[in-house]
Amino acid sequence: MQKALQKLAQFPAHPGGVNAVALAQNAALVATGGQDNKTCIWSIRKLQEKSTPMMTLLGHSSPVTCVAFDQTEARVASGNVGGGLRVWDISAGKSIKIFSAGIHHQAVSCLNFNANGQHLTTGSNDMSVKVWDMRHKQVVQSYKIHSNNVNAALFSPDGKYLFTGGEDGICNVVDLGEGKVVKQFSHDGPINTIALHPLDLIMATGSSDRTSKVYDLSSFQIVASIPMDSTKIRSLQFCGDDGDVLCTVMRKISRQYCSRARSKLLNLGKAEMVKCKKLIIPD
Template sequence: MQKALQKLAQFPAHPGGVNAVALALNSALVATGGQDNKTCIWSIRKLQEKSTPMMTLLGHSSPVTCVAFDQTEARVASGNVGGGLRVWDISAGKSIKIFSAGIHHQAVSCLNFNANGQHLTTGSNDMSVKVWDMRHKQVVQSYKIHSNNVNTALFSPDGKYLFTGGEDGICNVVDLGEGKVVKQFSHDGPINTIALHPLDLIMATGSSDRTSKVYDLSSFQIVASIPMDSTKIRSLQFCGDDGDVLCTGSEEAIKFWRWEKECNLQIQGNPNNYNSNINYNVMRKISRQYCSRARSKLLNLGKAEMVKFKKLIIPD
């Protein structure tokens, strides 16, 4: 039986509308950005029907379009419709960095910190993606790699790569050391969201074409596809202890998908063209080789057929 989601609280957050929400789970905080030009910080533990923010951060001159916490959850960044960018110290309740040089010419549509918090990436409706040095308050890399609005941008966990997706249906993989795009993937509609697996070189993309695709970044090959949703995919998140569940959010529903355990794998060099049914979990792979139960032989995952997802039923 599926578990029902229970609403904990509902309350007005910003007059005119809420444009962005970010969670800081360790410190139980929520950051919101709104049409009122404000960035607000809320305590999850104190949310009530008539809740008020624990902190209201002022300084933007236009509506706030995106917010993001750094890894320490001590800072939050916010971008606005005018292309402005600010970083706030939550404990001090004030803006500690205001980026004025090299700012975007149109709305900042997305932003994310890298793992050590020393760099920040932003994407914009001006079709550019920028990487900012937090210490020197300046742009260190700028890319014009989309032909339309940029919807999402995030760093790889090791900080060596940048992944971007846009209205043009293109997902770019940027090698930050080389300063260039090394791979592109595509959808038939705008790419709205990108998620990276927490343990492995796996990336998922979600699109307005109502599909999600999963790629192996070690080979830059598509390894899985998710059945078409009824509406556009707005968000993606790997979850579970080992990231073996993918959560997809559309305009109508939140769905959970688990990798199929069974996959037909053709043994290379077998004169009988024998197909062996093996068990594996691609999310927990340590290497790219797996053992076939039928032949006790190491096989390369690259020989496998495309993996399929199945709907995950959450038990009581």
């Protein structure tokens, strides 16, 4: 029997609009970034009682565009429209790292920590992707591998690879040890989101071309191309206990699509659609 999705809370978060949301891995905390230049941390449990943040982090001089927790959920990183980057200690409620060297020249569009939290990657509208050393607060690698805005950047679980996607419709696989792109995948429209399977060497990309593609990273081969609907894919994530469900959120459609493999995930080419409860996605 399918479990119905249940809305836990709905609340005003930032005057002027919410630009970014990140859910902690333990699903206890939510980070948001807004047009008011603030990064807020919310307790999901307390949101059911009152809609006030447990913490408001001040310091950005322009609207916050992206947020991400590290694996320990002790820190959250946030980037802004001006290209600035800050890392916050959640327990202390203050900024512990302000990056001032090698920052981006335009808005930071995406960011993610690696598994051990020692490095952070950022992508920007200046078409660059950077890898930061968290201990020394400096850029250790910088790439100009897109011809337009970078929309997604994340590390492989072992930290050996970096995956990036952009408005140019290209997904790059960067070998961080070699410092170069070793594989490229493409869509017919901008790549808006990238997700990695929690257990297997599987990656998925979502695009404005209205398709989601799934790749076997052990062979760097595409194993499925899934047409979703008539509007662009905004976000996707592997879900379920074994990551056997690929959930996608569409533009201007209040639905969540899921594709479940009949057997192994590598057989997603034979995927079937399963019903999910409607979600309300604001424009």
